Amino acid sequence: MKKFKQLFIGIIVGLVLSVPVGAFANQLSLVGNKITGEYTVLVNGSELSDKAIVAGNKTFAPVRAFSEKMGGDISVDNNTKIVKITTTEEAIQDETDAEIVSSNPYDGLTEREISEKKSFMTKTLIPQTEAAINAYEEELQNPKSTTNVEKTKAALEKVKKRLEEYNEALKLMDEALSPAA
Numbered sequence: 001m002k003k004f005k006q007l008f009i010g011i012i013v014g015l016v017l018s019v020p021v022g023a024f025a026n027q028l029s030l031v032g033n034k035i036t037g038e039y040t041v042l043v044n045g046s047e048l049s050d051k052a053i054v055a056g057n058k059t060f061a062p063v064r065a066f067s068e069k070m071g072g073d074i075s076v077d078n079n080t081k082i083v084k085i086t087t088t089e090e091a092i093q094d095e096t097d098a099e100i101v102s103s104n105p106y107d108g109l110t111e112r113e114i115s116e117k118k119s120f121m122t123k124t125l126i127p128q129t130e131a132a133i134n135a136y137e138e139e140l141q142n143p144k145s146t147t148n149v150e151k152t153k154a155a156l157e158k159v160k161k162r163l164e165e166y167n168e169a170l171k172l173m174d175e176a177l178s179p180a181a
Contacts, residue, residue, distance in 0.1 A: 037108025043069040054105045106176035118173045121166055129163045 037054035040047055041061055048069060050062035067074045067085045075084045106114050136156035143149060 035108075036105055039108075041065075054108060059103055059105070104172050104176050106173050109176065111177060114173050114176055118170065118177075121170060121173075126163065126166050129159055129166065132159045133163065 033055040035053050035055045039052045039054070039059075041050070041052050042048075046069065048062060048065045050065045052059055052061040054060070063083060063085070064074050073086045075086075076082075077084065106117075109117075133156065136152055136159065139147060139152050140149065140156065143152075
């Protein structure tokens with residue numbers, strides 16, 4: 001009986017200690033995000049040794065290599081979580097010459113992957129979003145006594161913004177699918 005009690009207490013302690021760690025593990029991590037593109041970074045026509053990546057619809061560029069190539073100094077403050085880049089005025093003037101070869105998150109995908117995403121967006125996401133917009137607008141035109149008008153307006157604006165994001169994503173998909181000019 002004593003061994004069973006010790007085992008039970010061990011399991012409970014293990015669960016208590018592991019749950020909070022798992023809850024915060026992915027907050028600042030790219031783990032689980034698929035890298036959808038890898039791009040060469042050119043600064044003043046010179047290629048950086050590190051590549052930029054696209055993950056989770058965001059572009060991540062190698063800040064240290066970039067700033068050093070621009071003639072800047074970089075420092076990291078772990079306490080405040082701030083990356084400081086200091087450049088000379090001459091480096092700031094040359095900043096316009098720096099470029100990432102592609103910022104379209106769909107450029108690294110195959111035609112099939114883009115077509116599948118586009119199909120899902122046009123056949124599912126956009127119609128559902130438009131239906132939600134219509135429902136919110138109707139709710140605002142004919143509010144019930146339990147309707148919170150301000151919350152409904154806020155939700156409507158949020159859904160309209162999402163529709164704009166979907167339409168922008170469709171444009172980027174079309175750009176990625178079109179042959180280079």
